[in-house]
Amino acid sequence: MKTFADLIQEVQEPGLCHQCGGCVAFCTAINYGALELGADGRPRFSNIEKCIECGICYSICPVIHELDEDTKKLVFWSAPMGRIMGNAVARATSPKVRAQATDGGVVTALLLHLFDRGRIEAAIVSKTTGPFQRQPWLALSREDIVAAAGFHFDTLPSIKHLSDAYTTYSPSIVGLSDVAKKPLKRVAFVGTPCQINTLRRMEVLGVVPSDAIRFHFGLFCAGNFQFGPEQRQRLEQLGNFTWAEVNKVNLKEELLIHLNNQEIRAIPLNQLDFMKRHACQFCGDYAGEFADLSFGGIGAPEGWTTVIIRSPLGRAVLADARGVDIELYNYREDPALMPQAMAKVLEWSEKKKRSAAEYHQQLEKKAV
Template sequence: MKTFFNLIQEVQKQGKCHHCGGCVSFCSAINYGALKFDDTGRPCYSDIEKCVECGLCYMICPEISELDKEIKKIAKWSAPAGRIIGTSVACAKKSIVRKRGTDGGVVTAILLHLFKTGRINGAIVSKNSKKGSIPWLATSKEEILDSAGTHSDTSHGMANFADEYSTFSPSIEALKEMRKEGIKKIAFVGTPCQINTIRKMEAIGIVPTDSIEFCFGLFCAGNFIFHAKEFHQIEDKHGFKYKDIESINIKNNFIINLESGEQKIIPIKELDVVKRTACNLCKDFSAEYADISFGGIGADKGFTSIITRTPLGRAVLAEAFEKVLVSYKYEDNPKYATNAEDAILKASRKKKDKARINLKKIEEKGVSVIG
């Protein structure tokens, strides 16, 4: 039976660990308590003696292919980028949601609607801290609205800028709180790797994933870890200060919106050095296992591109269009949704190609050469 010991050898030491937290969350949820996160957010043994060698942390790791066939079958996955029932482009009907949202505020509008109609009692989302994005179990409409956007909370000030600032939010950790609080009926919002882990947990019936009603995935070009020195270099080069940031949006570029209304656009390529190693090896751009996937690519400013992937996702979106979303006007450009889908498929292909090249480099020369 392969265990966490094998995850260290096959995933961590190869630089493939996404820090998704699946292994630690499972081991803690079931009260084995053999694993914990170290100070850098990396999973490690807390007490190796407590490991009962159940092998489940190994099976649910997104980098391990043992359950891939199973989750592909359940999701009716097909090449090149997973099942696509439909693609649309929309924004939230309410101006406050549009204003607070990263793109069109569609994710938040749907979460608020599901909450209002009693289909969920909360949502696992993200908020900011001085160390970057952190998981948040939002359990009221105010909290769901507060979670909108990809914020940069500068209230901590640059003087308190932590040694490390990460855009990655280890959202699976919030499952622990959900279980502790006994909250049922949750929507999970996360990156493609996190959705993959959740689907593997669901496939083998791991508690508390039975309480996750909806999986909403965000398109993902990668996540970044900045150290203060690197961030100062970016500030100097692009002429802004951290304290003046209102929000961050990750697309083909890393977009910094300043409180003054000015935008600083940093090409993603320029940030390759601060991209997490595992993100250079990741093949999933468009959250291929989600019920619905969301991103800004292919949509005009202020709109969200949406891919429905499951019948459940389709039903949720159809209702949302009736109640809380406004569709991009088909008459203005009949090809708009098709063009958005093309842009998404192109970004997916690019990410898969890059991952393949980087994996080959690792196999041939070792972790340090990728980028």
């Protein structure tokens, strides 16, 4: 049986670790306490003597293929980008939510809807704690959910107040350890494709605390980006702005830098490889293929969200919130919008799969 020591050798050393936090979340939730996240975001032994070598951390890693087929069967996955039962372009009905959230605020609106209806007791999200810094957050109230919405750059008077390295990524799955410590049985999870994948693998094995996760909301993901001093300086040059001018940042088909004067600087994502986390180059899931609902701004008009329905549960959630907390785009005004949005998502999904396959081939050649 392979263990965390094998993960270090097979996943971390080649630079394939997505830092999703699944291995640490499970080990902490089950109260073994053998693993922790290091300062660099990578999992490591906190106390090797506590490791019972159960092998579950190895099996649930999204990079390991041991449970691939079982996980696909669980969610009725099919090519080319997972199960698709429908799609929509939508936004939150609440102006406050739309102002706070990214794109159309649909994820936040659905979480609030589920919370108000008593369908969930909490939501695992990520919360902005500083410029380009996010941390896992167990939202236990409406206020918590709204506070975690959006991705804003806090305007600061000087760059010297910022840390040396930022990331757009948050290991939200680590929030599962908080779920295990509380009597929570109805929780929604919002995360990246690799995090949703890990949760589904836990579900396949029937291990805690995946049993508490009732709703899986996946975010479109072109990759996670690092914002260290060198990257920040290069971005300023590419976009012709200074960080003191920045109000909000969004990732769609481009990196969108929203300035305080309402101007937007758009930087193509293919110019941002110098910022992308190395492991993301090997991931082929752009559209959250293992979620109940997947979300992103790509393909949607400004202020709206593209939504992919992937399960009967996701379809029911969206239908119940429609006309209450969610409004759909008026397709009569643009009948081609929905198919165009899906075509755009598929285009980016195929692009990411091709790129990941090429990087894997390069890695295999190096290994030979």
